[in-house]
Amino acid sequence: MRVLHTADWHLGQHFLTGQERLTEQRAFLDWLLTTVQAEGVEALVLAGDVFDTTTPSHAAQELYYDFLVRLQGSGCRDVVIVGGNHDSPTLLNASRRLLRALRIHVVGSVPADPGEQLVELAGPAGRPGLLVAAVPFLRDRDLRLAVAGETPDERQLRIRDSIAGHYAALGEHDMVRRLRERDVPVLATGHLYAAGGETREGAERDVHIGGLGVVGAEHFPAIFDYVALGHLHRPQVVGGRAHIRYSGSPVPLSFTEADDKQQVLLLDFAGAGAPVITPLAVPVARRLQRFHGTLEEVEAAILAFSNEAFSLVAWADVVVHSDEATTEVQRRIQLVLKEQRQQVLAPRGVRHHRLTQAPNVGAEAIAPIEQLHELTIDEVFRRRVAGLPPERAAALTSTFQELRQLLTEADPQAWGGEAPA
Secondary structure (H helix, E strand, O other): OEEEEEOOOOEOOEEOOOEEOHHHHHHHHHHHHHHHHHHOOOEEEEEOOOEOOOOOOHHHHHHHHHHHHHHHHOOOOEEEEEOOOOOOHHHHHHOHHHHHOOOEEEEOOOOOOHHHHEEEEEOOOOOEEEEEEOOOOOOHHHHOOOOOOOOHHHHHHHHHHHHHHHHHHHHOOHHHHHHHHOOOOEEEEEEOOEOOOOOOOOOOOOOOOOOOOOEOHHHOOOOOOEEEEEOOOOOEEEOOEEEEEEOOOOOOOOHHHOOOOOEEEEEEOOOOOOOEEEEEEOOOOOOEEEEEEEHHHHHHHHHHOOOOOOOOOEEEEEEEEOOOOHHHHHHHHHHHHHHOOOOEEOOOOEEEEOOOOOOOOOHHHHOOOOOHHHOOHHHHHHHHHOOOOHHHHHHHHHHHHHHHHHHHHHOHHHHOOOOOO
16 A cells, blocks of 8 residues: 655744745645655545644635645545644544545544544555554643642653553554454554654744653554654654654745755555655755855855746845944845845845954844744743753743643634644
């Protein structure tokens, strides 16, 4: 059976100062539909973060449903979608009964009956071809929010054991064992941060503060022939085990991801056992480019920049290190950007860092100017506790994240776009 693993679409993401990404995301979905048809994909697995916020725009939702409708004529028989930490379980689950009639299986949150996470997919001859343990992002309420008096280390171990226990219970389920005895492969999904995974600063929001990285490759039962992971945006293997993988995001979501290689993963199962895995490179419609250096270096780099290989104008992150006056830096950079406006734009403007400190001027006076609206709530909080003793900072951060979770559940409209879970 041929399966395609993808994750972290983040439909509806707004970039920096409000630029929408739907044009790029639509280009990816068009490519994905063509690829599914060309490669003869029989099942598509989306491992979380369908949307960028719990309150996605109507345009983002339309893009999602339009793709699922178009997929019906592609030859792909089944789709499995699980919720991520950015997704609203309520929104994803609202249409699941209707989508099930189209063989689109949605698990937005952990159901009351654990067996509802097990999705049997039929092969071309109608016999069972693949069993999917469709595990969504495990929220604090799925793992017990807090235990009175526990230390941060104790909470970390509790979260790890709860996540591992969830997968162990599914691996021991009668349906899994029964189909495995019939040589049916088993695929599990997950939306989490596995130990050793490489994150990108500002790209992937923290999940389960105090428990980051506690889940390792060894915590996934051996009965799972493949583990399709989401949450980390860089494609990577977990713990050196080729069958436990992050597919990565198909569109670079921040400048820290500009050099990553976007891909999806093609899986060929021939009965029980690890599949043959083939990465497929995703063409990127818009390039994210960094121009960092002295004033002269940045000017020369922008003027020499070519965007011919990409269909959309590039977006640039421009940082100039110079002792020139800020007005002069801005004037000169804006001049070359205007000359190259058909090639590159700078959505966040030009940031100016001085090379040397002026006499009697404090360090804070020469620090790069940041606007509050450019920072997330989590970034502001991290800076506030940065000078505290580590144990105190960890305890406050744990409490803060639990409060954020409760506020998100109480008022998704107000907190959904920023909450970490």
